[in-house]
Amino acid sequence: MSDVWRLRSRGCWGEAARLLEVDANDPGSALERTAVLIEQCMFTSSGWSEAEDALRAAEALARTDEQRGAAACERGHLAYASTVLGARDRADEARAALGRGAALLALDSPNRPLLDFRRGLISEHLSHNAPAARVAYRRAHAGATEAGDDLLCSFTWRHLAGLAFQDGDLAEARHGFTESLRLREQLGYLVGVAPALTALADVESEVEAARLRAEAARLVQLLGGIPVWLSNQLAPT
Incomplete structure (x- = not known):
């Protein structure tokens, strides 16, 4: 490292x-x-x-x-x-x-x-074309897996899971979010763990979701409010 x-x-x-x-x-x-x-x-x-x-x-x-x-x-x-x-x-x-x-x-x-x-990010978030985004993410995931790029895989898992969540496939979404979190924890990619925790919280039970979001909030605070966009989401209301 x-x-x-x-x-x-x-x-x-x-x-x-x-x-x-x-x-x-x-x-x-x-x-x-x-x-x-x-x-x-x-x-x-x-x-x-x-x-x-x-x-x-x-x-x-x-x-x-x-x-x-x-x-x-x-x-x-x-x-x-x-x-x-x-x-x-x-x-x-x-x-x-x-x-x-x-x-x-x-x-x-x-x-x-x-x-x-x-290119998948562009398709999903700027062009709002989920099918094109899914194709790009899958291609990226296959390439990252073949290359042993676990960091990129943590991103492709997360975004493929996000599309599955939008489609109502909670089992597939949970699997992808779990894999993303596992890889980020394994790599020690601390700044990416809180976003992975909150993504997984979206497909878990209310009790488990609360635990995951609390852990994410703790990590964001530990990192001084990073990511800033997640810090705003997790701020007490």
């Missing part, structure tokens, strides 16, 4: 990004730093300018189609985050960037599963 992962998983994105500045001229490190700062935006709804600056630096360093495609994937994700969190509507930019990433990345690229997942 790297120092960057330990910091990132606990919501210390600024510290993680500073560690990656040591190799600031390396395209891979620049992309990883960008991803860390975009994740900070997703969890805190702040740091947009810093993430944009890091992304532009990564784009400038990209030399191969793989690197350019990965950078386009990050641009799409930043634009998506800005849109869904209400910072600024960048939906068209998100779609265009992920389309560019799809054109640049080879079909067997290790970045394909992440790209597929993010």
